[in-house]
Amino acid sequence: xxxxxxxxxxxxxxxxxxxxxxxxxVVSTRLTGVGFYKLGTSIVLAALVLALGVDLxxxxxxAAPEAVxxxxxxxTNILASVLHRDxxxxxxxxxxxxxxxxxxxxxxxxxxxxxxxxxxxxxxxVLLGISNFSMLLGHYYLVVPKLSEEPLVYCLYIFWVAFxxxxxxxxxxVFSLGAPYLExxxxxxxxxxxxxxxxxxxxxxxxxxxxxxxxxxxxxxRLRSIQSATGVLYIVEFFVIVGELVSxxxxxxxGLPL
Numbered sequence: 347x348x349x350x351x352x353x354x355x356x357x358x359x360x361x362x363x364x365x366x367x368x369x370x371x372v373v374s375t376r377l378t379g380v381g382f383y384k385l386g387t388s389i390v391l392a393a394l395v396l397a398l399g400v401d402l403x404x405x406x407x408x409a410a411p412e413a414v415x416x417x418x419x420x421x422t423n424i425l426a427s428v429l430h431r432d433x434x435x436x437x438x439x440x441x442x443x444x445x446x447x448x449x450x451x452x453x454x455x456x457x458x459x460x461x462x463x464x465x466x467x468x469x470x471x472v473l474l475g476i477s478n479f480s481m482l483l484g485h486y487y488l489v490v491p492k493l494s495e496e497p498l499v500y501c502l503y504i505f506w507v508a509f510x511x512x513x514x515x516x517x518x519x520v521f522s523l524g525a526p527y528l529e530x531x532x533x534x535x536x537x538x539x540x541x542x543x544x545x546x547x548x549x550x551x552x553x554x555x556x557x558x559x560x561x562x563x564x565x566x567x568r569l570r571s572i573q574s575a576t577g578v579l580y581i582v583e584f585f586v587i588v589g590e591l592v593s594x595x596x597x598x599x600x601g602l603p604l
Contacts, residue, residue, distance in 0.1 A: 363393035365475015484576030552589015
């Protein structure tokens with residue numbers, strides 16, 4: 347049986363890779379230069395290799411479709427990193443579509459076609475992906491200082507949509523499946539006190555802090571204070587990662603997709 351640590355590590359690495367890959371076309375490489383694309387691709391590759399490493403030690407053994415998906419994703423990302431130019435060509439768009447299909451197939455096989463796990467994974471993927479992509483893009487303004495702030499603002503719009511979907515899903519779970527875990531004296535989950543601790547961390551660190559900080563980021567972007575906005579985005583990503591790790595723990599250990 348897989349340990350909670352293995353499940354959390356594999357989930358996080360896969361969601362981090364998928365999310366970063368998913369949002370790579372948000373800003374045109376004509377504006378950022380191919381260097382930004384290669385930076386994102388390097389992060390995707392690192393997360394994929396680590397996810398594969400964790401997967402090899404998990405049960406059941408790595409199935410053939412999953413192995414093929416990992417191979418396709420690693421190969422296409424290496425190929426795209428080498429061949430991509432400032433103008434995204436039709437073959438590069440083709441590789442992007444292949445990557446998304448491979449990620450989708452890998453997701454379904456990884457979570458055994460379980461709709462609850464898949465929905466939970468997709469929402470986490472989108473939130474982690476856009477948080478990481480926004481932080482990387484903000485950092486890249488140091489390399490391309492004349493880049494308009496609009497792509498970063500657009501990323502914040504996506505972040506808010508992802509955030510809204512995630513918190514609506516989470517609150518629905520709290521008021522249905524999660525209510526008994528918060529009743530005084532309960533022995534469900536980790537016990538009354540620890541249940542409150544973990545769920546409070548999930549909401550305060552994973553929802554409240556990021557959304558407040560994202561509003562500050564938006565104001566800083568509109569003031570064209572991009573370096574300050576990027577500093578805040580680093581903190582946003584930190585809180586999103588912590589919130590999602592707690593969320594995956596609650597899902598893996600107690601079946602609560604918060």
